[in-house]
Structures are given as C-alpha cells and as structure tokens.
Amino acid sequence: MSPNLAQAGCTGENEAVRIDVYLRDGALATLAADVRAGLSGTPKVLPPKYFYDSRGSELFEQITELPEYYPTRAEQSILDRVGGEIVEQVKAEELVELGPGSARKTNALLDPMVESGIGRRYVPFDVSESAVAEVAARLAGTYGGLEIHGIVGDFERDLDRIPRNGERRLVAFLGGTIGNLEPLQRQGMLRHLRAGLGPEDRLLVGTDLVKDTARLEAAYNDDAGVTAEFNRNVLRVINSHLDGDLDPDRFEHVAIYDEKEQRIEMRLCARDAHTACIEALDLDVEFAAGEHIRTEISCKFTPDGLRHEYAAAGLELLDIYMDADRQFALSLTGPDWLG
Ligand code: SAH
Ligand code: AVI
Numbered sequence: 346m347s348p349n350l351a352q353a354g355c356t357g358e359n360e361a362v363r364i365d366v367y368l369r370d371g372a373l374a375t376l377a378a379d380v381r382a383g384l385s386g387t388p389k390v391l392p393p394k395y396f397y398d399s400r401g402s403e404l405f406e407q408i409t410e411l412p413e414y415y416p417t418r419a420e421q422s423i424l425d426r427v428g429g430e431i432v433e434q435v436k437a438e439e440l441v442e443l444g445p446g447s448a449r450k451t452n453a454l455l456d457p458m459v460e461s462g463i464g465r466r467y468v469p470f471d472v473s474e475s476a477v478a479e480v481a482a483r484l485a486g487t488y489g490g491l492e493i494h495g496i497v498g499d500f501e502r503d504l505d506r507i508p509r510n511g512e513r514r515l516v517a518f519l520g521g522t523i524g525n526l527e528p529l530q531r532q533g534m535l536r537h538l539r540a541g542l543g544p545e546d547r548l549l550v551g552t553d554l555v556k557d558t559a560r561l562e563a564a565y566n567d568d569a570g571v572t573a574e575f576n577r578n579v580l581r582v583i584n585s586h587l588d589g590d591l592d593p594d595r596f597e598h599v600a601i602y603d604e605k606e607q608r609i610e611m612r613l614c615a616r617d618a619h620t621a622c623i624e625a626l627d628l629d630v631e632f633a634a635g636e637h638i639r640t641e642i643s644c645k646f647t648p649d650g651l652r653h654e655y656a657a658a659g660l661e662l663l664d665i666y667m668d669a670d671r672q673f674a675l676s677l678t679g680p681d682w683l684g
Contacts, residue, residue: 361493362481362493363495364478364481364494364495364497365494365495365496365497365498366474366497366498367496367497367498367499367503368472368498368499372499373586375499376395376583376586376587377625380583380587380626381626384628384630384638385628388638388639389630389637390638390639390640391579391583393525394499394501395582395583396575396576396578396582396641397472397476398473398581398585399475401578401579401582402446402475405446405575406447408567408571408572408575411567411569412567413566413567413568414564414567414572415560415564415672415673416520416521416551416564416672416673417449417450419672419673420450420519420520420521420551420673420675421449421450421453422668422669423666423667423673423674424454424519424675426666427666427675428453428454428457429453429457431547431549431664432457432461432464432515433457435513435515435545435547435677436461436463436513437463437515438463438465438466438513438514439465439466439467439510439512439514439515440464440467440468441507441514441517442470442516443471443517444470444471444500444518444520444522445476445477446471446473446520447479447480448483452487454517455467455484455487455491459488459490464491465491465512466491466492466494466510467488467494468493468495469481469484469496470495470498470500470503471495471497471498472497472498472499472500474497477495477496477497480495481495494508501530501533501534504534507541509541513545514542514547515546515549516538516541516547516548516549517549518538518549518551519549519550519551520551521551521552521553521643521673523550523551523552524553524608524643524644524645525641525642526644527642528644531654532657532658535654535655535657535658535660539660542680543680544680544682546680547678548677548678548679549675550675550676550678551674551675552646552651552673552674553643553644553646554645554646554647554648554673554674555647556645556672558602561609561645562600562601562602565643566598566600572598572600572611573598576598576600576611576640577593577613579640580592580593580613581593583623586625587623588624589621589622589623589624590621590622590624591621592619592621595617595619595632596616597614597616598612598613599611599612599613599614599637600612607644607645607646607647608642608643608644608645609641609642609645610639610641611641611642611643612637612639613640614636615632615634615636615637617634618631618634619631619632620632646674648665651674651676655678655681659680659681660678660679660681661679661680662677662678663678664676
C-alpha cells in the first residue's frame, strides 16, 4: 500500500505540521475481511479499532467525562504529578503517542518537553484520521516551534512507518488502550515496540488495574447511555462503509466483567432473531434471539502481572506510578539488555 501523503502546511516560521496517511483504501479492505470473518464465525466478534470514525471518536470523548468512567481522570492525575519527572528523566527529544485520540492529557508531557528546550517533535499515531488532524492543528497552535508529524495508521500493522530521526524518543501508549488487545496481540505489540527502542528510549504505558466488579461494570454501563451508543457505533461504521443494514436498535449494549480473565467484555446482544445483509460483502448474517457480537475486551492488570508481561517482551519496568486510589497505573519501561 502506498502512503497517501498529505502535507498539511506550515503555520509559522518554525512550525511544521505534516500528516502521513497509511489507511483509506487499505483500511476498507481490512474492514471487509475482518467483518466477513468476525460475523461468519461463532461467537461473532468485531475488532474494537472500528469504533473510531469521527462520531465514535467524539463519543469516546464524551465517555472520558462521564462520572462512572474513572480511568481518564485517574491517569490525568498521575500525569499531572509525574509527567515532568518522567520527561526530565528521559530527556526526550521526540514524543511518539500511540492512539492519542484528542490528546487531552498529552500536555502533561509536552509542556515540560518544550519548557526544557529539549523537545523537538510530537508524533501522534492514530487509526482515526479526524483525531490526528484535530490534534495536529490544535497542538501546532499551542506549541509554536514544535514539529508535529501525524501518522494515520494501524498500530498493529504500521508501527514501522514511524521514521527514525536518531533522537531520544519517548513512546506513550496511554488511556489503557493496550488492554483492548488480546494477550497474544498485546505481547506481539510490546515486542515490536521493544525492537524499535534505542538504548535510551523509553516506553510509557497506561493500564487500568483490577478492582471490584461493581466499579468496573459501572464504568462501562453509564446511566446516560453514552457507552451503549459508542458500542452501537461499530454497526453504523459497517453500514456506511460496507452498505449494511444492521439495525442498532435491535441490539442491546452489554458490558460484563470476567473475573477469571480479568477483563470487561463489551457485547451487542440481538434483541430478537433476525437477518442482516451486508451488501458489499454479499453476506447475510443471521442472529438468533440473544446471540451476541463481542465488540471489545478491556483487560485489567496487576502490577506483578505487568512486570511479567514487560519482561516477556524484553522490557524492564523502571517505574510504576499509580493514582491516589490505585485505580490506574502508568508504567515507565525501557529495553532490558539482560533479558
Ligand atoms: N489515548 C486517549 C484515547 C484513547 S481511545 C485517551 O487516553 O483518552 C483509543 C484511541 O486509540 C482512539 O483514538 C483510537 O482511534 C485509537 N486506536 C484504536 N485502535 C487503534 C489501532 N489499531 N491503531 C491505531 N490507533 C488505534
Ligand atoms: C480506549 N479504551 C481504553 C477504552 C476502554 O476503557 O477500554 C474504550 C472504551 N470502551 C468503552 N468505554 C471505553
């Protein structure tokens, strides 16, 4: 796939914004293959990355402000406390952020990077084109002199597209998004990230922590129904890109915590038996009453479990920071030369 390169212009003397797009046609082919495979098997599954068209990204933003959804506030409180310390320790010239969304928390890292005079470049890397474009435009306005190189890509496939500039790099993967990957995918991604780290580069990972079921389930079953709309949005994405007639109203939003697997499972449960048609795939999908599509997993972690996962990927856990209520963890890791 050849990149669809969009130079988004310069807005000031030292201000450069560039956005490289590696999705579009390729993404449609991937969506088609994933939907065909995911809705033809049992149980039915869809990858969570398809939530995030511009409407899905906006719904996620609303989720972050819900009273029940604690992870964003918890991670923000950690970043506010230790962001400066981390930046000082790493002396990062470049910040690569995976899945930044609207990057509302990123200033806790960018402010000290820019204030120290060491930070030179910010690389927001997201599957959502609207998210990357908005973040690049907003942050170019905030940080004159910071080079912004947005990448629209899939972090499970396109990590090697991030150009190496020989500068000390901090890779941030915030929000707990790593928990939306299956354990094998997660380990594969950590290894890939590890392989791309220079000796002085660091990887900063945000993860939600194991806690009581009631609090976890409340975070994914908000009273205002925003998470339910976010969940159903994946059906709208399929309908609009693949000419489908999946009816969001015929599916109930379900989010339950699996204590054994230590993860939230988000599902869309058919309210009645019916058949949906996905024209572009020439596919009829039959749903029994009560049958579900698993749309997302959101894994929860323990500090010990994290240490083991990082070690298995060749990463040393250098520091682990938690919020006052120990709900969320931020792990600073680096290449483990002995492992
Ligand atoms: N980091 C932000 C946003 C989290 S939402 C926060 O903490 O609030 C998850 C983000 O990851 C979304 O912006 C989504 O578009 C992006 N994302 C999900 N799967 C992705 C993938 N496979 N490749 C790149 N970005 C992805
Ligand atoms: C992006 N990710 C970490 C969120 C989560 O909590 O797993 C996505 C989300 N799904 C429902 N609410 C939020």
